[in-house]
Amino acid sequence: MHAVEPIKATAEGAELMPDLFPLFLSFKVATLATVISLALGIGIAWLLARRRFPGKDLLDALVTLPMVLPPTVLGYYLLVIIGRRGPIGRLLEETFGITLVFTWQAAVIAAAVASAPLLIKAARAAFEGVDRRVEDAARTLGRSEMGIFLTVTVPLAWRGIMAGTVLAFARALGDFGATIMVAGNIPGKTQTMPIAVYDAVLGDNMPLANLLVLVTTVAAAAVLIALNRLERSAFQRNRHAGG
Amino acid sequence: MREVGLMQEVDPMLEVDLEKRLDGFQLAAKFRADAPLVALFGPSGSGKSLTLQCIAGLVRPDRGRVALDGRVLHDSRQGVDLPPQRRRIGYVFQNYALFPHLTVEQNICYGIHRLPPGEKREKTGMLMKLMRLNGLGDRFPGELSGGQQQRVAIARALAVEPRLLLLDEPFSALDSAIRGKLHRELLQIREELGVGMLLVTHNLEEAYTLSREMVVYDAGKVLQAGSREEILRRPASRTVARFTGAKNIFTAVVDEVVTPGSPGGTEGFLTLNEGHFSVHAPYYPYRVGDTVAFCIRPEEIILVPAGEGKPPVGEGQLPQADRPAAENQLVGENRLAGRITGEIARGSAYTLFFALQNGLFGPGGYDLQIEIPFHTYHELGLEELKDGVAWLPRQAVYVIGGEP
Numbered sequence: 001m002h003a004v005e006p007i008k009a010t011a012e013g014a015e016l017m018p019d020l021f022p023l024f025l026s027f028k029v030a031t032l033a034t035v036i037s038l039a040l041g042i043g044i045a046w047l048l049a050r051r052r053f054p055g056k057d058l059l060d061a062l063v064t065l066p067m068v069l070p071p072t073v074l075g076y077y078l079l080v081i082i083g084r085r086g087p088i089g090r091l092l093e094e095t096f097g098i099t100l101v102f103t104w105q106a107a108v109i110a111a112a113v114a115s116a117p118l119l120i121k122a123a124r125a126a127f128e129g130v131d132r133r134v135e136d137a138a139r140t141l142g143r144s145e146m147g148i149f150l151t152v153t154v155p156l157a158w159r160g161i162m163a164g165t166v167l168a169f170a171r172a173l174g175d176f177g178a179t180i181m182v183a184g185n186i187p188g189k190t191q192t193m194p195i196a197v198y199d200a201v202l203g204d205n206m207p208l209a210n211l212l213v214l215v216t217t218v219a220a221a222a223v224l225i226a227l228n229r230l231e232r233s234a235f236q237r238n239r240h241a242g243g
Numbered sequence: 244m245r246e247v248g249l250m251q252e253v254d255p256m257l258e259v260d261l262e263k264r265l266d267g268f269q270l271a272a273k274f275r276a277d278a279p280l281v282a283l284f285g286p287s288g289s290g291k292s293l294t295l296q297c298i299a300g301l302v303r304p305d306r307g308r309v310a311l312d313g314r315v316l317h318d319s320r321q322g323v324d325l326p327p328q329r330r331r332i333g334y335v336f337q338n339y340a341l342f343p344h345l346t347v348e349q350n351i352c353y354g355i356h357r358l359p360p361g362e363k364r365e366k367t368g369m370l371m372k373l374m375r376l377n378g379l380g381d382r383f384p385g386e387l388s389g390g391q392q393q394r395v396a397i398a399r400a401l402a403v404e405p406r407l408l409l410l411d412e413p414f415s416a417l418d419s420a421i422r423g424k425l426h427r428e429l430l431q432i433r434e435e436l437g438v439g440m441l442l443v444t445h446n447l448e449e450a451y452t453l454s455r456e457m458v459v460y461d462a463g464k465v466l467q468a469g470s471r472e473e474i475l476r477r478p479a480s481r482t483v484a485r486f487t488g489a490k491n492i493f494t495a496v497v498d499e500v501v502t503p504g505s506p507g508g509t510e511g512f513l514t515l516n517e518g519h520f521s522v523h524a525p526y527y528p529y530r531v532g533d534t535v536a537f538c539i540r541p542e543e544i545i546l547v548p549a550g551e552g553k554p555p556v557g558e559g560q561l562p563q564a565d566r567p568a569a570e571n572q573l574v575g576e577n578r579l580a581g582r583i584t585g586e587i588a589r590g591s592a593y594t595l596f597f598a599l600q601n602g603l604f605g606p607g608g609y610d611l612q613i614e615i616p617f618h619t620y621h622e623l624g625l626e627e628l629k630d631g632v633a634w635l636p637r638q639a640v641y642v643i644g645g646e647p
Contacts, residue, residue, distance in 0.1 A: 133340040136301045137396075139327040140334040141354030141403055151353075155344045 022196035033111035045123035075181025107183035126160020255439035285460030333400030489538035543639035549630035
């Protein structure tokens with residue numbers, strides 16, 4: 001069986017790189033998922049924080065739901081939607097010949113949906129914390145709404161957005177339930193790190209499990225430290241803001 | 244090269260007619276103003292700041308019209324509602340609302356980011372010099388004192404050359420000790436740039452010092468709009484009189500009307516009968532038998548100890564020597580005998596409570612509140628329980644307009 005081969009190789013200690021594939025895949029998936037969360041989440045967070053519109057409560061509930069649902073339930077929903085018989089899945093397959101399920105791209109979607117709510121919550125709170133009078137002052141100075149958003153609102157909400165991004169990245173990196181439902185557990189293709197750890201423990205391959213866990217922990221810690229540095233450097237610039 | 248602020252020869256003409264309901268509060272404000280300095284004056288929560296926000300376009304009124312120099316900024320009937328970006332109205336917020344993440348220089352440049360770098364630098368330099376911010380360009384707002392923050396906020400607003408500058412309680416966050424200095428500075432800036440200013444304040448002294456025209460607010464309504472002298476000398480209602488510090492307010496019946504030009508009084512006057520005392524007041528077109536309200540400011544009453552004869556000369560409120568002889572014969576008018584029943588020392592002045600001989604109140608009560616400068620108090624030996632004569636100069640008796 002194709003799937004068993006790389007694991008055997010590790011057990012013999014011949015080559016390490018194939019074993020670390022799940023780790024690379026996980027970081028790739030989590031990074032892309034976080035980028036998607038940021039792209040969509042910032043706009044939604046701003047809408048929820050600053051605008052009144054019909055269906056706002058519904059949108060709020062919809063973006064919070066992935067946080068409360070069990071990940072497998074979330075994964076099942078995604079499977080229904082992007083699966084080959086689902087509305088979006090069928091459309092993609094019929095028009096572009098693309099099948100999403102059981103690909104690493106599906107893992108990105110699962111991780112993005114699971115992690116975006118954390119970013120949206122944090123960014124929304126950060127936007128709400130920006131003094132509206134400061135934005136109003138910018139309006140009376142003639143700046144466009146988009147200009148104000150980019151030069152006043154985002155810089156002042158920066159810390160909250162960064163904190164949300166860190167949380168979202170961590171959540172995306174660690175997703176198991178939703179990912180396994182839509183992307184499956186195909187070693188070398190869709191097997192992300194949390195699934196590989198589960199697989200290794202199940203297969204009684206403790207050296208591999210230990211290696212994955214250790215490398216993941218070190219890598220995750222490094223990412224968190226880097227992001228914190230970034231956040232603090234932005235804070236340094238805002239030090240005199242007095243909060 | 245254009246000048247900073249573009250010296251404005253003509254005072255801005257502002258027309259405001261607003262209705263706005265907001266969380267159980269109802270604003271219905273209507274006034275016109277065409278003075279270089281206009282003050283919206285009234286107690287906190289009376290709708291002054293909301294009016295500013297509607298003028299600037301930050302809050303949309305439910306109904307109404309706002310026009311500046313005839314240019315319609317908002318008209319709910321015509322469906323006109325210019326965004327704040329296009330109104331050419333500067334706004335200095337109560338807490339200044341500076342951009343905390345930008346330096347002083349970046350704050351001032353914020354609205355003129357499209358200017359060529361050279362012009363931008365020149366303009367920022369001029370404004371920083373004008374507002375005495377030299378050397379602070381690289382500081383962040385959090386590193387500045389309240390007064391400096393305010394000057395940055397004004398410079399930032401002036402950079403975009405507004406036609407009208409709105410100032411919301413500009414001095415309320417500052418020490419009273421430095422307010423006087425800042426008042427003078429603001430007037431000086433206005434003189435130099437010629438920009439029209441509309442400011443909100445709940446402080447009468449500030450409103451009077453900084454404005455030519457006043458709009459008096461209470462509970463979402465405009466009680467009176469007019470020149471500051473008019474507001475003081477001819478309040479439209481008892482509330483306006485109370486807001487403007489006229490502590491002594493009475494209701495009286497018009498006993499006598501002497502029209503201007505008639506023998507015995509070239510300027511004309513009214514005799515008002517309060518019931519316990521009568522006073523002469525400047526002429527207004529009333530008829531004998533009309534009921535009116537009138538007020539006297541505590542600092543405009545002259546008090547002398549009993550039996551000392553004529554009131555002291557040189558207080559400023561005496562009829563001037565060049566007035567017609569008929570006027571001077573009235574030096575003895577409006578003199579009311581009574582007793583000082585209480586006093587409060589207030590630093591530079593004393594507040595005395597004065598009960599008239601046959602006044603409304605018995606012993607211990609008072610009919611008039613009188614403010615006497617510290618030195619006068621001591622020179623004349625005015626003190627509690629002394630008998631005295633209160634002189635109410637005729638020009639200081641202000642007949643209140645509207646319903647008594």
